[in-house]
Amino acid sequence: MSYVPHTDGDRVAMLRAIGVERIADLFAQLPPEVLLRRPLSLPEALDEPALIRHLRELSRRNTSGEEAVSFLGAGIYDHFVPAVVDALVSRGEFLTAYTPYQPEMSQGMLQAMYEFQSLICALTGMDIANASMYDAATAMAEACLMLVEATGRRRVAVSRAVHPHYREVLRTYFCAADVEYCEAPCADGRTATDPLTQALEAPTACVAVQNPNFLGVIEDLPALRQCAAEAGARAIVAVDPVSLGLLKPPGAVGFDVVVGEGQALGSPTAFGGPLLGFFACRSEFQRKFPGRIVGRTQDAAGRRGFTMTLRTREQDIRREKATSNICTNEALLALAASIDLCALGPSGLRGLAELSLQKAHYARDVLCAVPGVAQVFDHPFLKEFVIRLDTRRSVHDVSRALLGAGILAGYPLGEAYPELHDALLVCVTEKRTKAEVDQYAQALRVAMEGGAA
Amino acid sequence: MSEPLVFEKSATGRVCARLPLCDVPERPLPDLLPSEALREDLPLPELSELDVVRHFTKLSQHNYAIDLGFYPLGSCTMKYNPKVHEVIARLPGFSGIHPLQDPATVQGALALIYGVEQALAEIAGMSAATIQPAAGAHGELLSLMMIRAYHRQHGQEARRVVLIPDSAHGTNPASAARCGFAVRSVPTDGRGLTDLAALEGALGPSTAALMLTNPNTLGLFESDVVRICSMVHQAGGLVYCDGANMNAIVGVARPGDMGFDVMHFNLHKTFSTPHGGGGPGCGSIAVGDVLRPYLPVPRVVEMEPGRYSLDERRPLSVGRVHSFFGAFLVAVRAYAYLRTLGSDGLRRVAEHAVLNANYVRARLSEHFDIPHPDTCMHEVVISASRQKARSGVRALDISKRLMDYGFHPPTNYFPLIVPEALMIEPTETESKETLDAFCDSMIAIAREAETDPDLVRSAPHSTAVSRLDETAAVKQLDVRWPSA
Numbered sequence: 001m002s003y004v005p006h007t008d009g010d011r012v013a014m015l016r017a018i019g020v021e022r023i024a025d026l027f028a029q030l031p032p033e034v035l036l037r038r039p040l041s042l043p044e045a046l047d048e049p050a051l052i053r054h055l056r057e058l059s060r061r062n063t064s065g066e067e068a069v070s071f072l073g074a075g076i077y078d079h080f081v082p083a084v085v086d087a088l089v090s091r092g093e094f095l096t097a098y099t100p101y102q103p104e105m106s107q108g109m110l111q112a113m114y115e116f117q118s119l120i121c122a123l124t125g126m127d128i129a130n131a132s133m134y135d136a137a138t139a140m141a142e143a144c145l146m147l148v149e150a151t152g153r154r155r156v157a158v159s160r161a162v163h164p165h166y167r168e169v170l171r172t173y174f175c176a177a178d179v180e181y182c183e184a185p186c187a188d189g190r191t192a193t194d195p196l197t198q199a200l201e202a203p204t205a206c207v208a209v210q211n212p213n214f215l216g217v218i219e220d221l222p223a224l225r226q227c228a229a230e231a232g233a234r235a236i237v238a239v240d241p242v243s244l245g246l247l248k249p250p251g252a253v254g255f256d257v258v259v260g261e262g263q264a265l266g267s268p269t270a271f272g273g274p275l276l277g278f279f280a281c282r283s284e285f286q287r288k289f290p291g292r293i294v295g296r297t298q299d300a301a302g303r304r305g306f307t308m309t310l311r312t313r314e315q316d317i318r319r320e321k322a323t324s325n326i327c328t329n330e331a332l333l334a335l336a337a338s339i340d341l342c343a344l345g346p347s348g349l350r351g352l353a354e355l356s357l358q359k360a361h362y363a364r365d366v367l368c369a370v371p372g373v374a375q376v377f378d379h380p381f382l383k384e385f386v387i388r389l390d391t392r393r394s395v396h397d398v399s400r401a402l403l404g405a406g407i408l409a410g411y412p413l414g415e416a417y418p419e420l421h422d423a424l425l426v427c428v429t430e431k432r433t434k435a436e437v438d439q440y441a442q443a444l445r446v447a448m449e450g451g452a453a
Numbered sequence: 454m455s456e457p458l459v460f461e462k463s464a465t466g467r468v469c470a471r472l473p474l475c476d477v478p479e480r481p482l483p484d485l486l487p488s489e490a491l492r493e494d495l496p497l498p499e500l501s502e503l504d505v506v507r508h509f510t511k512l513s514q515h516n517y518a519i520d521l522g523f524y525p526l527g528s529c530t531m532k533y534n535p536k537v538h539e540v541i542a543r544l545p546g547f548s549g550i551h552p553l554q555d556p557a558t559v560q561g562a563l564a565l566i567y568g569v570e571q572a573l574a575e576i577a578g579m580s581a582a583t584i585q586p587a588a589g590a591h592g593e594l595l596s597l598m599m600i601r602a603y604h605r606q607h608g609q610e611a612r613r614v615v616l617i618p619d620s621a622h623g624t625n626p627a628s629a630a631r632c633g634f635a636v637r638s639v640p641t642d643g644r645g646l647t648d649l650a651a652l653e654g655a656l657g658p659s660t661a662a663l664m665l666t667n668p669n670t671l672g673l674f675e676s677d678v679v680r681i682c683s684m685v686h687q688a689g690g691l692v693y694c695d696g697a698n699m700n701a702i703v704g705v706a707r708p709g710d711m712g713f714d715v716m717h718f719n720l721h722k723t724f725s726t727p728h729g730g731g732g733p734g735c736g737s738i739a740v741g742d743v744l745r746p747y748l749p750v751p752r753v754v755e756m757e758p759g760r761y762s763l764d765e766r767r768p769l770s771v772g773r774v775h776s777f778f779g780a781f782l783v784a785v786r787a788y789a790y791l792r793t794l795g796s797d798g799l800r801r802v803a804e805h806a807v808l809n810a811n812y813v814r815a816r817l818s819e820h821f822d823i824p825h826p827d828t829c830m831h832e833v834v835i836s837a838s839r840q841k842a843r844s845g846v847r848a849l850d851i852s853k854r855l856m857d858y859g860f861h862p863p864t865n866y867f868p869l870i871v872p873e874a875l876m877i878e879p880t881e882t883e884s885k886e887t888l889d890a891f892c893d894s895m896i897a898i899a900r901e902a903e904t905d906p907d908l909v910r911s912a913p914h915s916t917a918v919s920r921l922d923e924t925a926a927v928k929q930l931d932v933r934w935p936s937a
Contacts, residue, residue, distance in 0.1 A: 002801040003533050003881070005882065006808075019815065026811055030702070035705065039797065040575055040796040040800075044795055045792065046793060061546070066549055072553055075776060082502075094516060095730075097516055100516075101526070102856070105856055106517060108512035109512070109731070111458070114932070114934070119497065122495075127933075137776040138591070176598040268549060271547070271551070272776060272781060296931040297929075299920060305918035309927055310927060310930070315627035319627060325594055328588035328732045330732040330733050335729075343502065344469070345498065346496070346499065348468070357482075359475075362478065
């Protein structure tokens with residue numbers, strides 16, 4: 001099976017038109033020594049029913065959010081997505097299109113991207129947003145490199161409260177681009193301002209922080225922006241778009257670039273991919289930012305139309321002088337995010353944030369009522385918080401015991417933060433019910449005492 | 454005809470989504486969050502569910518796609534995206550798992566990633582692969598990061614020049630620059646292939662790598678590839694294969710056997726995953742033994758048959774290039790495709806992709822200039838130079854006129870070294886009838902260029918909008934609503 005529609009008669013007629021006898025003659029450009037003279041060593045081909053059976057079997061070897069109650073977040077969130085989102089985003093007209101290089105035939109996707117850009121600007125309070133990046137980590141890396149270029153300073157200060165994976169991606173990108181990575185410590189779960197000020201004594205392009213930060217804590221964004229400004233550095237913040245249903249947009253606090261992970265807006269957790277990086281900045285960077293952007297214009301008859309614009313920044317035109325190498329982005333996930341935001345509306349997005357806030361605080365209270373469990377950081381938080389488990393068992397043991405009770409307990413922090421080796425990052429979205437939270441607390445009580453939960 | 458912006462359809466107080474009730478004791482907001490952290494307004498549109506459905510359905514109707522018709526965009530491999538893959542990607546065991554779950558609870562996902570990576574390594578003729586890069590350009594970037602790390606590890610930090618043929622995709626030089634490399638262009642010779650003498654002259658102690666697209670963007674196989682790889686290796690450099698055109702040779706020949714050290718695959722091209730109007734993609738890379746230690750973390754490893762784990766501790770690894778494992782659901786679709794086709798099916802892909810491109814070449818050869826008229830691979834580059842000289846009709850005009858005939862245009866003005874280029878990639882999933890209809894249209898347009906050039910120059914005439922004012926789009930920049 002290869003979805004090839006040719007009949008034997010087609011092949012004969014086509015070969016005759018070309019003027020060769022066999023298909024193999026068309027491969028005569030290949031030197032004989034590179035031809036593969038055996039079949040590829042691949043598993044045998046499956047028919048459609050067998051394929052579905054096989055993949056269903058593989059999928060059942062995973063514990064999905066349908067089988068376990070998940071309190072895992074840490075950058076990937078299971079928020080409510082109205083059914084209209086997948087119904088619309090699955091339409092073949094969107095799904096099976098390429099990048100809209102030919103605007104006359106791609107007005108639908110182009111208008112959707114313009115709307116996405118507008119929605120991201122509305123959420124973040126920034127001037128311009130691009131049509132998406134791979135994920136929050138690479139969006140943050142691109143933002144740093146843009147500001148390195150804009151300031152001529154080859155050094156970036158990154159808060160240790162930024163997602164550990166984002167920080168790893170930054171290090172990878174910086175190593176290749178010869179940019180110095182400098183980590184600013186946290187104190188009590190927040191980016192500490194005094195050490196940050198010290199870190200900024202050497203000329204630094206920008207400061208990168210996250211809000212709410214990886215540990216769930218709401219940062220003092222005005223104070224961090226102030227630290228950066230005093231050192232003549234720019235400021236980037238990675239945000240959770242759902243939190244912006246309640247929280248002040250970073251544009252209002254003076255940040256230069258806002259990036260974030262848009263997965264929770266309309267796309268499934270899906271083992272962490274594909275994801276949706278978004279990128280918004282001040283208009284002063286409109287000739288420097290990475291990625292595609294769609295602009296509104298008109299045709300010869302004066303009709304409104306949309307087209308990719310500011311193209312002279314891009315790799316296919318500017319080659320090695322481009323502002324980035326990005327080409328393919330995450331358009332379909334950006335579309336999902338737009339549909340999700342339109343379906344939610346202001347009351348819905350605020351509702352998701354507020355329900356998560358209420359339920360997370362209830363969960364914090366009932367979990368911390370379990371003997372040996374305590375909240376680690378006493379700061380405002382939205383939907384994630386850190387609990388310390390004072391028990392002879394390791395956090396992994398406790399997590400495994402809870403898994404036996406059908407609960408994904410949270411993210412053990414020891415790997416990323418050795419001082420939090422006995423702590424779990426717990427996430428509670430609006431999808432969790434009171435009964436599930438109570439069940440978690442009950443199972444945690446048993447597990448803490450050494451039981452099988 | 455045109456659809457208003459979603460913001461223009463908003464009515465204050467209208468609601469669509471129905472949220473769950475709050476089933477926990479509710480506390481006043483000021484007790485939970487400091488008031489100075491809260492926003493005052495949230496300017497999102499307010500619509501009913503039916504408004505949302507109609508708006509985005511109408512937008513979809515203003516968008517061309519493979520599901521609607523022939524999409525011969527060169528180098529983009531717009532083949533049929535099987536519907537069964539969409540069903541599979543929505544199985545809750547794939548779509549509803551979290552990347553930070555205990556590996557014991559995601560053995561099926563790890564098995565699938567492992568299976569895709571093994572298959573890609575075999576197809577590449579290399580020793581390992583990773584699905585972590587999110588796009589082809591991301592795969593290029595990762596490959597160059599690995600090449601740079603390799604030279605650094607071998608005390609060859611001074612190797613900072615990447616050689617790139619002048620026919621290459623723009624992402625190649627852009628990715629190289631992103632990695633701190635200087636770019637040196639290598640010319641194409643009269644055959645449409647890499648100029649060996651020029652390559653020889655460009656190689657030296659500063660050479661880090663050559664990036665070679667094979668088949669190249671003229672649709673030609675680099676028949677000196679074995680010699681080219683050996684020349685670069687002798688000079689101390691590594692060779693990267695841009696695999697955007699892998700559809701031409703999948704199952705027929707393997708880049709690893711040609712001498713390449715690393716390559717990228719576009720799962721959204723060769724392996725039929727839908728491109729979604731610009732993404733998601735997956736730019737998986739495969740590597741030979743030399744670069745294997747530099748692969749990004751985490752790696753999915755098989756501990757014993759059927760049991761998988763994640764390896765984060767790899768001392769020479771360049772690190773992480775994606776938040777998690779890459780575009781997992783794209784890999785799920787590619788895995789389903791690989792399992793449907795098997796070895797024979799993949800070979801049939803390449804054979805019929807090449808057959809279709811050559812059929813188009815043969816049918817158009819009398820009507821258009823073809824700079825390299827011999828057999829092509831999976832795509833054919835033709836030129837509108839003849840039309841431009843006779844009647845001022847350019848490649849762009851022909852592209853736009855094709856829309857009136859119901860087809861998506863080919864890639865135009867690329868590769869840059871062919872004047873008035875039209876790069877046509879039919880793919881293997883198109884029938885002879887479709888190719889005939891397309892070629893008939895191209896020939897009709899060539900005739901129109903003689904008889905009624907204004908008709909072609911002012912095309913398209915049947916689309917929702919005609920040619921857009923791109924200069925005004927830049928000068929009166931309007932990239933969000935409400936306009937600034």
